[in-house]
């Protein structure tokens with residue numbers, strides 16, 4: 001019997017049930033992935049016991065010589081992975097990485113310019129209920145009539161409002177982002193240029209999506225999405241901003257770093273530096289393109305017309321089903337997705353007219369072209385007949401056959 005089972009059967013039962021769900025369901029949530037067994041294992045080590053406020057070689061606690069090695073490896077590897085001058089691997093998550101950038105460069109009341117949540121941005125980029133929207137004067141840009149980022153409107157707003165900080169990056173935007181263009185306008189108006197690459201980080205590490213590092217003053221990310229590491233955050237920056245960012249994380253925002261998670265980040269960065277990771281990300285992109293094309297052939301509309309990344313938004317209106325209903329019925333067919341507002345969505349945020357689909361997780365478990373096409377067809381089958389119980393059962397059986405053939409952890 002597993003140690004956890006012996007000491008805490010209730011928690012063990014929840015963990016086992018979640019493990020079974022991850023094995024048996026097709027994961028289509030664009031922000032999720034399956035970390036490797038080595039990444040999982042690193043998080044369950046004695047490093048969780050260690051306090052290490054400060055940075056390698058400059059700590060406020062004794063006994064840090066070994067965790068220093070782990071953190072320095074994480075820093076060196078992530079700098080190499082993205083070609084960055086400097087890196088901070090301590091943010092507990094993507095949101096705290098972004099907050100640290102705000103703390104480093106802004107004062108309450110300052111103006112920031114980010115992508116609107118309703119059109120694909122993240123809530124930490126200025127949404128009204130988030131700290132970024134409450135403490136700062138948040139202006140937003142969005143999409144043009146072709147559902148691409150409206151760069152002209154973004155530039156006009158930057159000139160009109162002179163923000164202290166401009167943010168590029170998104171949670172639900174399928175196209176490539178022109179980071180160079182953002183950098184030019186940031187320079188013109190004297191703004192700090194921050195990119196939040198959380199969604200695209202794995203693709204960027206593998207060179208299949210544009211790298212913002214040469215253009216941005218600071219780049220934030222999560223480590224658990226397409227990058228396939230442990231749940232956490234990072235900040236990459238130009239050397240001149242290293243001190244300001246490091247002080248913003250500690251002592252500005254956080255206390256002791258999570259050394260077991262930092263060790264797991266180091267393990268994940270090493271994995272991402274291997275040639276196989278590039279092949280993996282190429283397949284992530286290919287699987288997304290195959291799914292977008294198949295869903296289009298089945299009568300669904302892909303927002304922005306296509307995907308150039310791991311993610312797509314699907315407009316469900318042609319099928320007469322809401323995002324909320326689609327999420328529920330696909331869940332019953334053992335395919336996990338999230339409802340997502342589409343541009344100019346007529347439905348409320350808790351209902352929506354769209355779903356977001358991503359391919360990082362299914363690609364990790366080994367799905368290639370044929371399985372990606374089949375998965376898209378199964379999604380379309382469910383959306384075509386959401387109330388047909390026999391058909392749902394048939395789809396669930398096909399999902400089960402697929403997930404059995406492609407175990408995640410075995």
Ligand code: PLP
Pocket residue numbers: 031092093094095096122124169170171196197198199222232233
């Ligand atoms: N930034 C972007 C673009 C995201 O999509 C997310 C995750 O949803 C975050 C930041 C926040 O990351 P976390 O959930 O780790 O705080």
